[in-house]
Amino acid sequence: MKTPDYIVHFRENFPFFDEVDKTRPINQAYLDNAATTHICQSALSAINHYYQYQHANVHRSSHQLALGTSHQFENIRKQCAQWLNANSEKEIIWTKGATEAANLIAHCLAQSHLKAGDEIIISLTEHHANFVTWQQIAKQHGLILKIAKLDANLQINFDVLDELVNEKTKVVALCHVANATGVTQPIEPILKKLKKADIFTIIDGSQAVNHININLQALNCDCYFFSAHKMFAGTGLGVCYVKESWLEQLHPYQFGGEMVKRVKQDTTEFNQLPYKFEAGTPNIAGVFAFGQTLSFIQNEMTDDIRAYETQLLDYLLSQLQQRHNIKILATQHLQGAVSFIITDWHSADAAEILSQLGVALRAGSHCAMPLMDSISPKGSLRVSIAAYTLVEEIDYFLACLDQLSDFIE
Numbered sequence: 001m002k003t004p005d006y007i008v009h010f011r012e013n014f015p016f017f018d019e020v021d022k023t024r025p026i027n028q029a030y031l032d033n034a035a036t037t038h039i040c041q042s043a044l045s046a047i048n049h050y051y052q053y054q055h056a057n058v059h060r061s062s063h064q065l066a067l068g069t070s071h072q073f074e075n076i077r078k079q080c081a082q083w084l085n086a087n088s089e090k091e092i093i094w095t096k097g098a099t100e101a102a103n104l105i106a107h108c109l110a111q112s113h114l115k116a117g118d119e120i121i122i123s124l125t126e127h128h129a130n131f132v133t134w135q136q137i138a139k140q141h142g143l144i145l146k147i148a149k150l151d152a153n154l155q156i157n158f159d160v161l162d163e164l165v166n167e168k169t170k171v172v173a174l175c176h177v178a179n180a181t182g183v184t185q186p187i188e189p190i191l192k193k194l195k196k197a198d199i200f201t202i203i204d205g206s207q208a209v210n211h212i213n214i215n216l217q218a219l220n221c222d223c224y225f226f227s228a229h230k231m232f233a234g235t236g237l238g239v240c241y242v243k244e245s246w247l248e249q250l251h252p253y254q255f256g257g258e259m260v261k262r263v264k265q266d267t268t269e270f271n272q273l274p275y276k277f278e279a280g281t282p283n284i285a286g287v288f289a290f291g292q293t294l295s296f297i298q299n300e301m302t303d304d305i306r307a308y309e310t311q312l313l314d315y316l317l318s319q320l321q322q323r324h325n326i327k328i329l330a331t332q333h334l335q336g337a338v339s340f341i342i343t344d345w346h347s348a349d350a351a352e353i354l355s356q357l358g359v360a361l362r363a364g365s366h367c368a369m370p371l372m373d374s375i376s377p378k379g380s381l382r383v384s385i386a387a388y389t390l391v392e393e394i395d396y397f398l399a400c401l402d403q404l405s406d407f408i409e
Contacts, residue, residue: 001315003391007308010300011388014038014232028358029393029400034179034207034337034384035362040232040296043289047234050285057281059258073284076291077274083294084224085215086241090273093240093247094282098206099129101225101240102173104277105202106137108250109171113200116142119168123148123156124374125178125185128367130204134173144168147370154183154330154375158190171200176208180368181330182337182384184208191221200246206230210386211309211336222246228286232386233293237286240277247273254279305387312385313338316394323401329380337384339366342404347379350404354381357400 011017016030016038030038056066058073074089081089095101114120120134120143138145148161156174165172172194177184187203194201202223205214210231216224223246228237242250252259252270256279262269270276317338320326325343342350351363362382365372372379383397 001311001391004304004308006302006304007388007390010305011390013040013042013296013300014388015041015044017388027360029360029397031359031361031383031385031389031393031397033210033386033389034182034230034382036229036235037210037232037386038388039229039234039289040293042292042296043233046288046292047285050288054288058284059275069284072291073282073287076287076294079291079294080239083298084239084241085217087217088244091241091244091247093242093274093277094287095225095238095240096236096283097229097238098127098204098225098227099133099238101238102129102133102202102204104240104253105223105225105242106133106173107253108277109200110137110141110143111253112249112251114141114143114170117144117168118170119144119146119164119166121146121148121161121164121169121172123161123174123185124150125154125156125180125183125368125371126173126175127179127204127206128369129206130173130175130202131368131370134171148174150371153332154178154181155333156185156190158186158193161190162193165194165197165199169197169199171202173202173204175204175206176212177205177335178368178371179207179337180366180371180380180382181339182207182334182382183330184212184333184335187221188219191219195220207336211306216241228290228293231293232296233290234286237283237290244273247277250277252276252279256280301387309336309385309387312389312391312394315391316383316385319394319398326401329375336386337382339380339382341376341378341380342401345404347381350381353404354397354400357403359397359400361397 054069056069058070077092078089081092122134124147146164148156151157176187191201201221203221205224205226209226223242225240229235259271259276259279260268261271320328327341329339347363364379
């Protein structure tokens with residue numbers, strides 16, 4: 001397999017790969033994109049431009065600079081809603097990341113919608129942001145937490161999940177793509193089944209948004225969240241989509257400036273949507289960068305590039321399968337990542353040597369300890385790609401893997 005010229009051109013939009021900077025550690029193959037992707041140049045430029053020429057707070061002051069900044073800020077919210085095919089920009093809440101989004105919706109539901117004895121369902125494959133949040137919320141509010149097991153392909157077992165659902169089930173919170181294994185979960189049929197039961201559905205899309213086109217009206221979940229830094233934008237910004245009908249009912253999670261309409265000594269009237277859930281000064285520069293990233297994705301992420309991602313992952317998987325000392329945790333329904341262990345190697349030791357050779361990947365439990373304890377207690381190595389990943393990077397990584405094998409022998 002050879003890297004197409006259009007991928008080389010696409011990669012030029014990411015200054016991280018500019019070889020001019022010799023001060024950073026050796027970087028022969030960046031294969032840790034499930035942890036964070038690199039930021040595109042247009043998003044970087046937007047951050048600098050905001051702080052240099054547009055720096056004013058949003059939704060507070062009435063001078064022209066602040067009004068202009070607020071207008072652009074809200075236009076990006078509309079842009080995000082359109083990109084996700086949400087019904088309204090009122091359904092888009094800015095957070096500081098997927099973790100805050102998970103906590104926001106869990107706390108809001110616990111305060112306004114749930115009562116002791118109600119049941120929550122999550123899956124064994126959830127990231128800690130989903131798993132730990134609902135584990136602790138359940139303990140605090142007397143809720144019953146049920147954990148859906150996985151099938152042999154490490155997908156959520158539809159039949160087992162169905163058996164867990166009853167009249168007490170109020171919330172089901174699942175990931176779209178598992179971060180520890182790269183396995184795409186069957187959320188479409190699950191959501192159709194759950195909506196008939198009138199259950200609040202939450203989908204963690206953090207590992208999906210950079211690889212799958214998301215259509216929220218088609219999915220018909222009640223909440224969908226993700227982090228911007230997983231999709232060529234910067235850190236410190238997340239998107240939490242919640243249906244407008246639910247946002248009207250829920251009580252705010254945090255309090256302070258901007259989320260209020262009127263405050264008296266003994267009572268507070270909260271602001272309109274979505275500001276009711278956005279207390280304090282937001283990450284304005286991050287939102288401006290995200291707007292540029294959305295434009296970049298819409299303009300540059302062609303069908304050919306999407307197809308290349310799939311072909312590259314298939315190539316990586318086939319090459320790993322040819323090596324006798326590699327055990328792959330999941331080989332089907334993969335999206336953007338492959339997780340595996342090397343015979344006679346602890347994942348941390350292998351990752352350290354690979355790092356010294358210039359290969360950046362993830363080792364350990366991948367913020368999914370309950371899952372990894374059940375399938376690979378010593379952790380695993382995870383290789384994760386993005387559209388800018390080169391075939392040559394995969395080949396270099398594979399050559400380094402073979403060096404590990406030679407070392408053992």
